[in-house]
Amino acid sequence: MLQILKILYQISVVFARIDLTYCYALKLIIPDILDYSRLYHTKNIPCHVASAFGTYFASVVIYIFILMKTFKIKIATFSIALAMAGVLGSGCNSFTKTQKGAAIGVAGGGALGALVGKAAGNTAVGAIIGGAVGGTAGALIGHKMDKQAAEIKQTVPSATVTRAGEGIIVNFDSGILFDTDQAYVKPAAQANLANLATSLKNNPETNIMVIGHTDNTGSDAHNMDLSIRRAEAVKSVITSDGISGSRMTVQGKGETEPIADNSTAEGRAQNRRVEIVIVANNEMKAEAKTNAN
Numbered sequence: 001m002l003q004i005l006k007i008l009y010q011i012s013v014v015f016a017r018i019d020l021t022y023c024y025a026l027k028l029i030i031p032d033i034l035d036y037s038r039l040y041h042t043k044n045i046p047c048h049v050a051s052a053f054g055t056y057f058a059s060v061v062i063y064i065f066i067l068m069k070t071f072k073i074k075i076a077t078f079s080i081a082l083a084m085a086g087v088l089g090s091g092c093n094s095f096t097k098t099q100k101g102a103a104i105g106v107a108g109g110g111a112l113g114a115l116v117g118k119a120a121g122n123t124a125v126g127a128i129i130g131g132a133v134g135g136t137a138g139a140l141i142g143h144k145m146d147k148q149a150a151e152i153k154q155t156v157p158s159a160t161v162t163r164a165g166e167g168i169i170v171n172f173d174s175g176i177l178f179d180t181d182q183a184y185v186k187p188a189a190q191a192n193l194a195n196l197a198t199s200l201k202n203n204p205e206t207n208i209m210v211i212g213h214t215d216n217t218g219s220d221a222h223n224m225d226l227s228i229r230r231a232e233a234v235k236s237v238i239t240s241d242g243i244s245g246s247r248m249t250v251q252g253k254g255e256t257e258p259i260a261d262n263s264t265a266e267g268r269a270q271n272r273r274v275e276i277v278i279v280a281n282n283e284m285k286a287e288a289k290t291n292a293n
Contacts, residue, residue, distance in 0.1 A: 120162065120169045121257030124275045127209050128167035131279040136292035141166045141280045148203050148278065155195040167279040170196065174214075174230065174272035183229035185237050193234065196276070197241035205284035208248045209277040210235050215268035216255040228252030234274050247281070 132138055142165070149163045152170060160171040177189045185193065200208060212227035212234075231250045239245045260267035280288070 120164070120171065120275055120277075121211065121213060121253060121259060123211050123251060123253055123257060124169050124209070124277045125164070127277045128165045128169070128279055131207075132166045133280075133285050133288065137285065137288035138166050140288040140291055141284060144203070144280075144284070145278070148199060148206075151202070152196060152199050155199060156192050158189075158192050159196070167277060170276040170278070172234075172274045172276070173269065174274060175269065177234065177274060178230060181226065183226060183233050185233050190237055193237045194241050197238045197243050200238070200243050200247075200278070203278075205281050205287070206247070206278050207281045208238070208243070209279075210238075210248060210250050211275040211277065212250075212252040213257055213271060213273050213275070214255050215271040216258070216262040217268065220254060224252055224254035226252075227254045230274055234276070 133141065145163060145166060145168055149161050149168045152159070152168065153161045156170070158172070158176050162169040162171065172189075172192070176192070177185050179186065200206065210231045212229075212231035214223040214227050216223070218226075228250070229252070231252050235245070235248050235250050239248065255262070255271070258267070258271045259273075260270035262268050262271060
């Protein structure tokens with residue numbers, strides 16, 4: 001595959017050079033006929049220049065794919081970046097700040113999935129992307145989330161805190177929260193969840209999703225059941241610390257959303273986790289939209 005891409009790249013470069021050479025030669029011979037103003041109503045664009053640039057662009061894309069193949073870069077990351085560049089690069093001056101922000105939000109959502117994928121599962125990323133408002137309002141929400149994330153990092157040092165888009169993902173290693181194959185939160189871990197609950201109290205305009213995950217040891221049915229029970233146990237501790245259950249939803253994903261390699265002990269340990277996703281509720285979104293206008 002890599003060799004084929006290299007051959008295509010070489011061919012595209014040759015054709016681009018032919019286009020430019022042909023354009024230059026014919027322009028000297030019959031400049032009037034080869035004026036694009038007659039063909040495409042665009043002045044001062046010589047014949048074949050557009051074709052040459054298009055072919056060069058194709059060669060660049062192929063070359064990037066060669067680099068991606070060589071260095072094992074995910075195609076999704078490049079595709080989203082290219083799409084975002086195209087959206088923002090064409091007619092940017094006609095967009096308002098909010099429209100630009102919305103465009104970035106849409107394209108950035110895909111990039112978010114690609115970039116956060118190693119820190120959280122698809123359900124957590126999807127919850128943040130699905131709840132995003134984008135634009136200036138999204139930036140205001142993000143500012144609030146920055147402050148809350150910093151607070152959680154300081155008060156809950158045993159958790160991994162990831163700021164993503166307009167939300168926060170708090171990742172607890174299941175070994176910190178639970179004994180092996182159990183769904184009862186350890187007494188020592190309850191203090192960490194109590195500190196998290198304090199932050200949730202300080203930021204009442206948020207919704208919380210608790211997502212349980214396991215490794216691939218054991219049957220699918222057992223792992224799914226265990227992940228649900230662990231997520232429910234975490235919710236129970238947080239609600240007992242004064243957080244309304246109406247703000248919280250629970251999901252168990254079993255072994256279906258690994259973030260590491262299940263073939264190694266280290267990877268399985270990373271996959272055994274509980275993710276707590278914090279996003280803006282409708283009140284925070286409405287306030288942000290009002291302040292953005």
